[in-house]
Amino acid sequence: MEKRIHTRRSRSLPYxxxxxxFKWTLLVFCFFVSIVLLNKAKLNSFAFSSIEHNDNVxxxxxxxxxxxxxxxxxxxxxxxxxxxARKEELKLIDDAKAIDRKEKVVLPLTNNKFPSKSYLILExxxxxxxxxxxxxxxxxxxxxxxxxxNCDYTCDEKHEEDADVLLMHxxxxxxxxxxxxxxxxxxxxxxxxxxxxxxTAAINKYKFNWxxxxxxxxxxxxxxxxxxxxxxxxxxxxxxxSWIDKEFKKRYNQAVWFVSNCKPKKRLAxxxxxxxxxxxxAFGKCISxxxxxxxxxxxxxxxxxxxxxxxxHVYLSTSKFYLAFESQSCTDYITEKFWRTLSVGAIxxxxxPEQKSFARVAPPNSFVHVDDYASDKELSVALNLIATNxxxxxxxxxxxxxxxxxxQAKDVDPYRFCELCYRLNTNKQRxxxxxxxxxxxxxx
Ligand SMILES: *[C@@H]1O[C@H](CO)[C@@H](O)[C@H](O)[C@H]1NC(C)=O
Ligand SMILES: *[C@@H]1O[C@H](CO)[C@@H](O)[C@H](O)[C@H]1NC(C)=O
Ligand SMILES: *[C@@H]1O[C@H](CO)[C@@H](O)[C@H](O)[C@H]1NC(C)=O
Numbered sequence: 001m002e003k004r005i006h007t008r009r010s011r012s013l014p015y016x017x018x019x020x021x022f023k024w025t026l027l028v029f030c031f032f033v034s035i036v037l038l039n040k041a042k043l044n045s046f047a048f049s050s051i052e053h054n055d056n057v058x059x060x061x062x063x064x065x066x067x068x069x070x071x072x073x074x075x076x077x078x079x080x081x082x083x084x085a086r087k088e089e090l091k092l093i094d095d096a097k098a099i100d101r102k103e104k105v106v107l108p109l110t111n112n113k114f115p116s117k118s119y120l121i122l123e124x125x126x127x128x129x130x131x132x133x134x135x136x137x138x139x140x141x142x143x144x145x146x147x148x149x150n151c152d153y154t155c156d157e158k159h160e161e162d163a164d165v166l167l168m169h170x171x172x173x174x175x176x177x178x179x180x181x182x183x184x185x186x187x188x189x190x191x192x193x194x195x196x197x198x199x200t201a202a203i204n205k206y207k208f209n210w211x212x213x214x215x216x217x218x219x220x221x222x223x224x225x226x227x228x229x230x231x232x233x234x235x236x237x238x239x240x241x242s243w244i245d246k247e248f249k250k251r252y253n254q255a256v257w258f259v260s261n262c263k264p265k266k267r268l269a270x271x272x273x274x275x276x277x278x279x280x281x282a283f284g285k286c287i288s289x290x291x292x293x294x295x296x297x298x299x300x301x302x303x304x305x306x307x308x309x310x311x312x313h314v315y316l317s318t319s320k321f322y323l324a325f326e327s328q329s330c331t332d333y334i335t336e337k338f339w340r341t342l343s344v345g346a347i348x349x350x351x352x353p354e355q356k357s358f359a360r361v362a363p364p365n366s367f368v369h370v371d372d373y374a375s376d377k378e379l380s381v382a383l384n385l386i387a388t389n390x391x392x393x394x395x396x397x398x399x400x401x402x403x404x405x406x407x408q409a410k411d412v413d414p415y416r417f418c419e420l421c422y423r424l425n426t427n428k429q430r431x432x433x434x435x436x437x438x439x440x441x442x443x444x
Contacts, residue, residue: 059364059399065090065216066361067228070402078230080415081147083222084422090360094217103439107430111186118150119424121417122163125172127192131155132169142421143414151421164424165190168208170198178206190420191436194224196328197444200437207432210423212416215332215440216360219423219431223415224332226339226407228363228399240401244394247345254387255280255349256315257323258305262286267325270351270370277380280323281315316344320387321368326352330444334358339407342366347386347396353443363399 061069065087069075098104123132133141134155141153154163161184168178170193183189191208210219235243255278257271262285271282283305305311316322322341326333329352341348342363350358351370358367368386373379386392406412433439 060359061364063090063356064360064364065222067230067363067403070230070234079147080145080418081422084419087216087222091217094215098217098439101435101438103433103435105430105432105434109428109430116164118152119164119421120159120162121151121153121165121167121190121420122157122159123153123155124157124160124166125169125174127169128171140410141414142417146414146418146421148418148421148425151417151424153417161187164188165210165420167192167212169193170203171195175203175206190219191433193440196330196333197441199441204433204435204437207434208436209432211433211436212420213440214334215442216357220416220419221332222419223406223412225335225412226342226361226405227412227415228361228403228405231402231404235401237401240398241394243400244390244397247397248390248393251318251320251346253281253315253319254278255321255323255383256319256346257282257284257287257325258307258312258315259284259286259323259325260307261327264327266329267327267351270325271323274370274376274379277376278383281319282323283312283315316346319346320393321349321383322346324348324350324367326350328444329353330440331442332357332360334361336407338362338367339405342405343407345397349383363403363405365395366399366405367396 059069061072061075066083068077068082095104095106099106123134126132133153136153138151138153142148142151160166164186165188167190170191173191188209189206190210190212192212194213196214212218212220214224215221257280259268259271259282262268268286271280274280275282305315322337322344324337324341326335326337331353333353334350334357338348338350338358348367349370350367355369355371358369368379368383370379373382386396
């Protein structure tokens, strides 16, 4: 007995000594484990963990600006301000990079101008040669649900000096006029520009303060070309299932593409190579008539399939996929092609900006990004699986139960201008772009 105890002690003692010897290592280890756990908890509170939905689809909300995760009680904040808050976190990171590259200057605002009781925005230029919001009501411009009600909009040039913001649409801006203006350093020169990849270094010298554009690090970027919002009333599961069943049957064509701008060569090349592996019906000036016939399309098509035509409607409502290839790869340049595809019930196949840009604003699990596949062959295999397997197909539409996608100006503009009003109300920074050209050209 004694011997046994002895043996036990003699065994455990060195073991304890051994542990003691490493107590600092252990302490440090525990410290790091707790840091990692704490960070994970923090990350979850902002970055939205993946959760299992009733319909067995796992949505990820990591680094997402919108939509919100409707099944997460922590995240059930449907106010637009919540979108703004989520964007702010990502903007901070992007701004730090822009400051580093000397594209942007961000300083603390030290005077008392902000916050103020109300803000006046002047439509300083036309927008594509026409007055844009001059005859709109405040509610039409900023939206019914905007939590900020103290922004006013005018087209009356007598406010050129006292307006808080001069809204300048790049395409309509007379730069010579800017050179001649005496600048009030409290007034915000806001550049509105939704086009990608225009190399205009000459505009750097005007040192615009803010931008309203598609880049999520812009001062106003939300809903630039579209937005995902939470449905007032989510569909019951049965409604989603029957919607998916119906569309799965009705959409007997594979992929369709309407292309009007033939200049961007990269996406044309991608189309040419992908169609060697996957049937795509394509229409447009850059598509020869033989190509407009798909390898196995059930419907024979002519090259004429114009915008808003019945032919276009037929293809959009009978194809499983739409090639929402962006013309440029510029950061966050995601256009109405993408949002329209979602809203007509098809799955967008996307290329151009990185996957990360799409994931920030798209409905969860709603698109196929070409960069996710090593080859056209692999991509075509994946597309074929989605198109033929009802369960898999359904996973790309599960978001429709909770969310809607919008792309028309009347639906998205109020979000854009509400964000502008939000920024005016919460701004604590003096900002200007030192090199707005490079900033716009990122990843173009
Ligand atoms: C919703 O989010 C906004 C912005 O973060 C916040 O100000 C507001 O208090 C939140 N509301 C609720 C009910 O949590
Ligand atoms: C269809 O897809 C689902 C989900 O990915 C998978 O579990 C199932 O095995 C697939 N069915 C067939 C017949 O391939
Ligand atoms: C706007 O930009 C100008 C030009 O650099 C700067 O002097 C001014 O302080 C900025 N104003 C605000 C409110 O950010």
